[in-house]
Amino acid sequence: MKLESLRKNVEFKTVYKRGKSFSNNLLVLYKYKNKKNDNTNRLGISVSKKVGNSVVRSRVKRLIKECYRLNQQNFNVENFDLVIIARTSCKDRTYKEVEKALINIIKKAGLYNNEESSNLHD
Structure with missing residues (x-):
C-alpha cells in the first residue's frame, strides 16, 4: 500500500467538497474515495496559522504524519484521499x-481494522 501526499489546492478542495468529514477535539478528517485503482492513498495535512507560528505548525504536521505512518498497518484504507x-x-x-x-x-470514519485495536506505539 503506497502513501502519497496531497499537494495541490485543487486536490484539497475536491476532498472538502465531495468527501465526508469526521471530527474530535484535536483533529478533523475528510475522506474521499479517489478514482485510482493502484492501492494508493493520499494524505494531506492542514494546519492553520491560528495554531501557532511556523515552528509550531511544522511540529504538529510532523506529529500527525508520524502517527499516521506508525499506525498505517492498522488502517483499512485503500484508494482514499x-x-x-x-x-x-x-x-x-x-x-x-x-x-x-x-x-x-479513523475509527469514526470506519477505516480501522479491529483485529489489533489497542496496538499503540511508544
Missing part, C-alpha cells in the same frame, strides 16, 4: 495524545 486538519487545541499536545485522537477519528 484523506485530509487531516489540526485544530488549535492540537498545538501543546504530546505524541500519545495526537496518536489517540488520530486513531479515534
